[in-house]
Amino acid sequence: MNFRSLRFRMTAWYAGLLTLSLLLFGVSVYLGLEHYLDSALRKNIAEEARSIGDNILEDVETKGEKYVIEETTENYAPEINGRFIRITREDGSQLYQSSAPKDGSFDPTRVSGTREPLSSAAYRREPVGRTTLVLYQRRYFTPTGKAFLIEVGAPYREIARILDGLILILALGTPIIVALAVAGGYWMMQRALQPVNAIAAQAERLGYRNLKERLPIVNSGDEIERLSISLNRMISRLDDSFQHINRFSADVSHELRTPLTILRGELETLAQQRVSADHMEMIGSALEETDRLSKIVSQLLAISRLDAGEACRQLVRLDLGALAISIADQLRLLADEKSISMVCDIAPGVEVEADQIRLRQVVANLLDNAIKYTPDGGVVKLSVSLLKNTAILQVEDNGGGIAAADLPHIFERFYRSDVARSRSTGGSGLGLAIVKAICAAHGADVKVSSTQGAGSSFRVEWPRAINILRVDDRVSDTGLAGIANAPERPSASQATSFEA
Amino acid sequence: MRILLVEDEIKVSNFVSRGLSTERYAVDTARDGSSGIQFSQACHYDLIILDLMLPSISGGEVLKLIRQRDSNVPVLVLTAKDSIQDKVDIFEAGADDYLTKPFAFAELLVRVKALLRRGPVDRASCLRIDDLELDRLSQHVKRAGKRIDLTSKEYALLEYLMSHPGRALSRTMIIEHVWDQSFDGVTNIVDVYVRHLRGKIDARHTRKLIRTIRGVGYAIDEGGDS
Numbered sequence: 001m002n003f004r005s006l007r008f009r010m011t012a013w014y015a016g017l018l019t020l021s022l023l024l025f026g027v028s029v030y031l032g033l034e035h036y037l038d039s040a041l042r043k044n045i046a047e048e049a050r051s052i053g054d055n056i057l058e059d060v061e062t063k064g065e066k067y068v069i070e071e072t073t074e075n076y077a078p079e080i081n082g083r084f085i086r087i088t089r090e091d092g093s094q095l096y097q098s099s100a101p102k103d104g105s106f107d108p109t110r111v112s113g114t115r116e117p118l119s120s121a122a123y124r125r126e127p128v129g130r131t132t133l134v135l136y137q138r139r140y141f142t143p144t145g146k147a148f149l150i151e152v153g154a155p156y157r158e159i160a161r162i163l164d165g166l167i168l169i170l171a172l173g174t175p176i177i178v179a180l181a182v183a184g185g186y187w188m189m190q191r192a193l194q195p196v197n198a199i200a201a202q203a204e205r206l207g208y209r210n211l212k213e214r215l216p217i218v219n220s221g222d223e224i225e226r227l228s229i230s231l232n233r234m235i236s237r238l239d240d241s242f243q244h245i246n247r248f249s250a251d252v253s254h255e256l257r258t259p260l261t262i263l264r265g266e267l268e269t270l271a272q273q274r275v276s277a278d279h280m281e282m283i284g285s286a287l288e289e290t291d292r293l294s295k296i297v298s299q300l301l302a303i304s305r306l307d308a309g310e311a312c313r314q315l316v317r318l319d320l321g322a323l324a325i326s327i328a329d330q331l332r333l334l335a336d337e338k339s340i341s342m343v344c345d346i347a348p349g350v351e352v353e354a355d356q357i358r359l360r361q362v363v364a365n366l367l368d369n370a371i372k373y374t375p376d377g378g379v380v381k382l383s384v385s386l387l388k389n390t391a392i393l394q395v396e397d398n399g400g401g402i403a404a405a406d407l408p409h410i411f412e413r414f415y416r417s418d419v420a421r422s423r424s425t426g427g428s429g430l431g432l433a434i435v436k437a438i439c440a441a442h443g444a445d446v447k448v449s450s451t452q453g454a455g456s457s458f459r460v461e462w463p464r465a466i467n468i469l470r471v472d473d474r475v476s477d478t479g480l481a482g483i484a485n486a487p488e489r490p491s492a493s494q495a496t497s498f499e500a
Numbered sequence: 501m502r503i504l505l506v507e508d509e510i511k512v513s514n515f516v517s518r519g520l521s522t523e524r525y526a527v528d529t530a531r532d533g534s535s536g537i538q539f540s541q542a543c544h545y546d547l548i549i550l551d552l553m554l555p556s557i558s559g560g561e562v563l564k565l566i567r568q569r570d571s572n573v574p575v576l577v578l579t580a581k582d583s584i585q586d587k588v589d590i591f592e593a594g595a596d597d598y599l600t601k602p603f604a605f606a607e608l609l610v611r612v613k614a615l616l617r618r619g620p621v622d623r624a625s626c627l628r629i630d631d632l633e634l635d636r637l638s639q640h641v642k643r644a645g646k647r648i649d650l651t652s653k654e655y656a657l658l659e660y661l662m663s664h665p666g667r668a669l670s671r672t673m674i675i676e677h678v679w680d681q682s683f684d685g686v687t688n689i690v691d692v693y694v695r696h697l698r699g700k701i702d703a704r705h706t707r708k709l710i711r712t713i714r715g716v717g718y719a720i721d722e723g724g725d726s
Binding site: 250253261263264266272280285287290295298305331334357358360365 | 509511512515516518519522553580581582583584600601602603604605606653670671679680681682683684686688689692693696713714715716
């Protein structure tokens with residue numbers, strides 16, 4: 001169970017509140033009932049004492065004390081009713097005292113003697129044996145002026161029994177009510193949140209490829225319906241902007257590439273004619289520039305597609321070290337040309353998930369760059385290592401380095417430092433921008449550090465592949481590369497074989 | 501060999517048909533989708549070159565209609581789109597090959613020839629140009645009877661050049677064939693390898709076989725002097 005889920009928290013909250021209010025309710029009912037029963041009992045014994053005086057003691061002088069004893073026993077039956085009755089004369093001697101009640105709940109002889117003052121009416125509580133008696137005493141004056149003290153008592157246990165019963169009901173009932181409420185509430189919450197789960201599941205299925213699909217709309221008229229509608233509006237806007245980007249790149253592709261095609265075709269046709277060597281030179285130069293322009297167009301479009309998040313769709317699991325070595329081997333000749341020694345320090349088993357062609361492009365661009373800007377006889381170091389969950393690919397050189405003022409800009413499109421400009425190496429000015437865009441599209445990062453005169457270091461930080469072997473990915477590894485190449489050609493996996 | 505070219509850009513259509521005619525192909529040109537379909541129904545073609553962005557009926561629709569009627573004619577698609585998804589879509593629609601604009605005419609020609617001879621592919625085990633011999637089985641290369649040692653990349657490069665004798669192959673074609681497209685941004689890898697190859701093949705001989713065609717690429721053919 002997820003203790004942080006809305007469902008759990010909501011249920012826990014209101015179950016707590018319900019328990020608390022039930023407890024408060026129980027306590028107030030208990031106290032109220034106790035008070036009511038207590039006052040009812042007091043009223044009852046007071047009434048009894050008054051009526052003993054008014055109805056029986058009134059006649060004590062005319063009918064004698066024996067009459068009083070008999071009448072009291074007969075009319076009030078204290079033994080049967082579980083009552084205590086005592087009538088005391090003015091001198092303190094007892095006229096009447098009830099005997100032990102039938103249920104034996106208390107022993108009347110152990111009730112303490114009458115205390116001062118005899119004058120006023122008063123209540124008291126007195127423990128007798130195992131029980132407590134509530135006692136009421138009242139002075140009674142006969143018409144001739146003789147004074148008697150009437151005491152009536154009842155065991156408190158009756159009230160206690162009722163209250164115990166109440167506690168039992170509350171103690172049993174509260175958990176049952178809370179449990180029922182929790183179960184019902186949990187179920188209700190599940191019902192209420194079910195659309196949210198459905199929306200979340202559908203939203204996770206949505207990606208770049210199926211933005212035409214929409215989330216399920218719950219016609220419940222509540223907040224969830226509003227949520228699904230606003231989410232769908234957001235997806236529509238996303239879809240619109242993706243389509244806009246796609247349309248734009250398609251238009252740009254067409255509008256720029258068609259004139260380039262014509263330019264190139266006409267120049268090539270011209271080159272077939274008999275022209276002077278000078279003219280041939282010019283045509284060749286124009287063709288080279290057409291080439292460069294085409295390359296810039298392709299790279300700009302590639303960057304805009306990467307920015308739109310397209311490149312991350314062909315993810316496969318790759319050994320970064322093996323990939324880096326194979327690229328390095330293929331570029332070794334470029335390094336040899338300049339007597340640059342290429343040093344590889346590759347940790348084994350560093351796996352990443354990436355679009356293979358794109359990742360190769362990153363490594364090739366960085367190595368090519370390093371070789372280009374390292375003077376003859378220099379050193380280019382390529383290393384692959386693992387730092388916690390990040391795969392790190394580092395390309396270091398001991399060339400001229402990059403000026404501090406240029407460092408923040410070198411990943412920008414068309415940015416060229418003065419050194420690069422003066423060398424006119426013939427690149428498009430987009431190599432590092434592509435590297436950056438590829439990394440960003442994969443959730444990776446590329447950083448540069450440099451000391452002028454001592455060399456530069458490019459560091460790619462790629463999230464390490466999670467440790468789940470996905471067999472289908474490995475199968476598709478070569479599949480797409482094969483499609484990307486024309487038929488009749490060796491597939492990319494063949495073409496990338498190691499240099500002998 | 502009869503080729504139908506469906507392309508709405510007149511200038512592109514002109515230089516392609518001119519170039520193909522020079523190579524002694526009979527070329528019919530259509531300027532939009534519907535006339536392209538009419539042409540393809542009226543006549544039997546050995547190959548159809550189809551632009552994707554066409555007025556009236558799009559190239560994709562034309563391709564579908566062609567495939568419904570005649571599933572065998574090879575179709576080479578010309579496209580300005582170059583994303584992987586676009587390429588996959590093109591093949592799924594039934595194209596046999598595609599070429600991204602702008603293209604070198606030489607590359608178009610190479611692909612046209614490849615599509616026209618589909619089936620029994622001409623893969624002679626021994627390629628020969630002048631006194632340079634390449635044996636595809638043993639992977640041995642000899643010039644004037646003398647064995648030349650090549651690295652695997654140099655061998656792949658030479659084999660690619662020799663299998664298209666006299667054709668100018670662009671750097672992009674060479675990179676995609678010998679390396680892969682991830683090296684496309686690497687500035688001068690082809691030039692460096694060609695220089696090394698020349699050092700081994702041509703350096704000690706007066707007749708130079710590998711030619712640089714400025715702005716286009718490289719070609720190998722029977723002894724020029726340059």
